[in-house]
Amino acid sequence: MHILVVDDDRTLSDLLAFTLRRAGYDIHLAFDAPGALTAFQQMAIDLIVLDVNMPGKPGLKDGFDVCQAIRQSSDVPIILLTVRDDEEDVVKGLKLGADDYILKPFSPRELVARVETVLRRAASGKAKVDAPYLFGEISFDPHLRTFCRQGTDPVSLTNLEAQLLEVLMLNRGQILPAELLINQIWGPGGGSQEMLRQLIRRLRVKVEIDPESPELIQNLPGIGYGFGL
Amino acid sequence: MHILVVDDDRTLSDLLAFTLRRAGYDIHLAFDAPGALTAFQQMAIDLIVLDVNMPGKPGLKDGFDVCQAIRQSSDVPIILLTVRDDEEDVVKGLKLGADDYILKPFSPRELVARVETVLRRAASGKAKVDAPYLFGEISFDPHLRTFCRQGTDPVSLTNLEAQLLEVLMLNRGQILPAELLINQIWGPGGGSQEMLRQLIRRLRVKVEIDPESPELIQNLPGIGYGFGL
DNA sequence: CAGGTATGTGATAAATGTGTGACAAAATGG
DNA sequence: CCATTTTGTCACACATTTATCACATACCTG
Structure with a gap:
């Protein structure tokens, strides 16, 4: 390489x-x-x-x-x-x-x-995304692990939350299979559906206006999750 | 070199x-x-x-x-x-x-x-910073290793404390990864998270008004420390 | 309708990160 | 050389994050 x-x-x-x-x-x-x-x-x-x-x-x-x-x-x-x-x-x-x-x-x-x-x-083989960490009124800084929505205070994410959001935002508009997310965040052989579910939960609490009616991070049953669908 | x-x-x-x-x-x-x-x-x-x-x-x-x-x-x-x-x-x-x-x-x-x-x-690659050792009511002399806050007595720092404060002030407003701080202060292969933590402690005791609620030197969990954020 | 599966939610245990103090070892200065 | 200061090491406390478990809800299928 x-x-x-x-x-x-x-x-x-x-x-x-x-x-x-x-x-x-x-x-x-x-x-x-x-x-x-x-x-x-x-x-x-x-x-x-x-x-x-x-x-x-x-x-x-x-x-x-x-x-x-x-x-x-x-x-x-x-x-x-x-x-x-x-x-x-x-x-x-x-x-x-x-x-x-x-x-x-x-x-x-x-x-x-x-x-x-x-x-x-x-x-x-994914096409490049222009301004990958911007999405409407939302911006995310992966270096500082900071999520910003216009009109609200910046929110600090934990390491795993930031990793998940980064993967989701870089692949916005698509559903990512749960297995792929688990692999990217916890590495080969690590993680589980259970752990992903909790992480999704925690991330939604921090970035959604109403985590119980999520708009940014959505689920396709039996497949996985996507951002900005 | x-x-x-x-x-x-x-x-x-x-x-x-x-x-x-x-x-x-x-x-x-x-x-x-x-x-x-x-x-x-x-x-x-x-x-x-x-x-x-x-x-x-x-x-x-x-x-x-x-x-x-x-x-x-x-x-x-x-x-x-x-x-x-x-x-x-x-x-x-x-x-x-x-x-x-x-x-x-x-x-x-x-x-x-x-x-x-x-x-x-x-x-x-950092451009020279004008008045790099001034920050509001604070001034620091790296040659004399002296920290001054208006209205208080000058404080003498040890060699390592002064090195740490210098790096932090030259990069004010940014979070510096712990690994980078360790490398800059103790050189390649030297230092440790433990040693950095103690040094941060000692420096905060000398420069913060209340070291238990630090305002100058702040931590971003899992990443590092910054000055003047 | 009942059962099974997927997903959401909350609570608690375990793990990790950071702060603090004490003491030992090393360095420094008179 | 000795006293003092500085730095390194260890231990413990506290805070935060992650993992695990349990239960609730939604949806699909037979």
């Missing part, structure tokens, strides 16, 4: 490479926008970790241009690297076709988790 | 070089302003330790001119060396784009700690 890391900052590149190699990936480095395109064209890359700010040249001056150029001919998964102050950058990048983002500073575990999530989504 | 040390005082240069080599860095020396620029242009330098007073030539007559010249084309981290009486020099240098300063005389540990902090900041 080959990952291309694009960042002009050598210290950060080395950290990224070290972390991802340790997680079992083959890493290739590029340090500017033209180098990124060249590397991508010369190697079979499975995912790109792409810093937003980096030196380039006219027509290819930063990470956004790289993202846009790659998207003209490929749907390889792209994860943006940006700092927290640059939320416009995140939105811009996602609109240009990036799949996810990582906020600096990040923990190694966060990085690996993001990479694995994005690779899983790509492997499942 | 290559560090360029610029100082006309050979004894001090040797001390600086010895200390930083012992900490694992590759050291390059320059002894005047023109030599500094030449060395910087000929090598891949990751950080410059730059004495303020040193011989130069017209247009490049001291450390400030070097700093200014380098900043026209590079954002390599720069640490100024100056004596304690020259606070105007410090302000002048920081305005010209230096990242931090070290006051002579200094301890080897102080030097290494400053270098590591500045490299870490550079690696995090």
Whole structure:
């Protein structure tokens, strides 16, 4: 599994490479926008970790241009690297076709988790969702595990609740089989219908206006659950 | 990791070089302003330790001119060396784009700690924060390790407490994963959740009005801690 | 209609995360 | 060297999250 890391900052590149190699990936480095395109064209890359700010040249001056150029001919998964102050950058990048983002500073575990999530989504063949954590008046921040509905206070979710909501929102409009949800949240061999039921319950209590008449998270009997149907 | 040390005082240069080599860095020396620029242009330098007073030539007559010249084309981290009486020099240098300063005389540990902090900041990709150590009625001096809240006596912090507060304040408004804090304070493979918890405790006792209801340093369960949320 | 299954709900037990205090070990300064 | 301070380790308390169990309700089928 080959990952291309694009960042002009050598210290950060080395950290990224070290972390991802340790997680079992083959890493290739590029340090500017033209180098990124060249590397991508010369190697079979499975995912790109792409810093937003980096030196380039006219027509290819930063990470956004790289993202846009790659998207003209490929749907390889792209994860943006940006700092927290640059939320416009995140939105811009996602609109240009990036799949996810990582906020600096990040923990190694966060990085690996993001990479694995994005690779899983790509492997499942699901089309990308624009603004995956927005839905009408609702927004969800998977990094802070915070659910926001306009006009109400932000709600903090627990780790498992946030994982469930993330999977549901990334696959909005569809019913996900219970078995798949259990597998994604508890891993192979973990979890149970019972545990999923309780987790659904807890999540509904936190995110639905009236949990007893749920509108966001709905059930198809005998199959599973979906978000935003 | 290559560090360029610029100082006309050979004894001090040797001390600086010895200390930083012992900490694992590759050291390059320059002894005047023109030599500094030449060395910087000929090598891949990751950080410059730059004495303020040193011989130069017209247009490049001291450390400030070097700093200014380098900043026209590079954002390599720069640490100024100056004596304690020259606070105007410090302000002048920081305005010209230096990242931090070290006051002579200094301890080897102080030097290494400053270098590591500045490299870490550079690696995090975070733009320099204006007045990073001010926050409302609070101020923190990382060199003196002194925490001040208006209307109360200054509080002296230990080395680790000051390191933790520095990381938190430089990333104010964000939750920093515990793993990242541990890594930054104790280095790769060092520290533990246990040790972080104790350090958080000790720091809260010193800086919070009521450590049992902390307002400055807050926890996001399962993720980490943040300052000024 | 009765029985079985799926799903929702609540309560409690178990597990995990975080805060606090005490003491040992290590580091530091005079 | 010794006294003091700092840091690390351990134990326990408390808070939160997750797992388990029990029961209720809805729906479908024979």
